[in-house]
Amino acid sequence: MKKLSLSLLGSAMLMLATPATHAQEYMFTYSKLYTQLKNNTKEGHDDVKVGVFFVDANTKKLCDIEKAWMEKEEHYEEFxxxxxxxxxxxxxxxxxxxxxxxxxxxxxxxxxDYSLVVMTKSPLAGQVSYEQLAPLMPQMQAMLEDLGGMFAGWFTPQVQGVTMEFANDLNGKIVLSNGIEKNIVDGKVQVALNEIGEGGYMTLPESTTRVLPYLPSATE
Incomplete structure (x- = not known):
């Protein structure tokens, strides 16, 4: 098995490949991740966290993690x-x-690719109200800025809603209480908070797998 070291300094996404006949194995030191992960323990991040994932470099779908573990001399712990x-x-x-x-x-x-994301700690399901989503916006914004460092507040795009992901590349729709319908395409849909409106809600067809920030200005 070929082992590949990842240098995580200053990067949230890295790419490495091994020969196609072998499983791909990544190796990195815990301390390099701790700098970002410690934001999960900060006050004010009650409903959001930093999540660690691996993403297919070609399809951008989440990779299956077949096995993961930590080791230090005689100590070993599998996740x-x-x-x-x-x-x-x-x-x-x-x-x-x-x-x-x-x-x-x-x-x-x-x-x-190795990927760090800001996401909610809990999934969304059923009827999700404006009032339920509104507190997530400043928490996601603060977490993004914490990850970005001292001057991140100057250039971090404004969180305006949520990007919701569903299992099995779901294709369907969500319905807002004001009659607007949003299509779920390949398991993903984005909804701005102002599309729901105060006192409104959206109805989800099933529970989400991930809820990430929606940053419209980041793609403009």
Whole structure:
């Protein structure tokens, strides 16, 4: 098995590939991730967090993590990967000091990118009201700016809503209480908070797998 070291300094997305006949294996040090992950413990981030994922470099779909673990000398701990495909790294100062190696194996024949995202801690489901979503906007904004560093507030796009992802590349729609319909295409849909309006709500066909910020100005 070929092992590849990832340098995570100053980058939120990196690409590496191994020969197609082998599973792809990533190796990095815990301390390099801790700088970003520690934002999850900050006051004011009650409903949002930084999530760690691997994304197919070609399709941009989430990669399956076949196995992941930490090791340091005689110590070894394997992670249980959730159905959301998130790498469930703990946030621990003691681990930062010990600085174990973290290994991640993804499926063979697939080149994956390492990705840090801002997302909600809990999924959305059923009827989701304006009042339920509104508190998420400033928390997502603050987390993005915390990740960006000292001057991030000057250039971080404004969070104006949510990007919702659903399992199995769902194609369908969500319906807003004002009659607007939004199409879910390949498991993804974006909704601005002002499209729902105060006192309004949206109805989801099933529970989300991830809820990320919607940053319209970032794509303009």
């Amino acid at each position: 249980v990967i959730p159905v959301t495909k998130e790498l469930p790294l703990p946030v621990d100062k003691n681990l930062k000091s010990a600085n174990p190696l973290v290994f991640v194996q993804t499926q063979q024949d697939t080149r994956c």
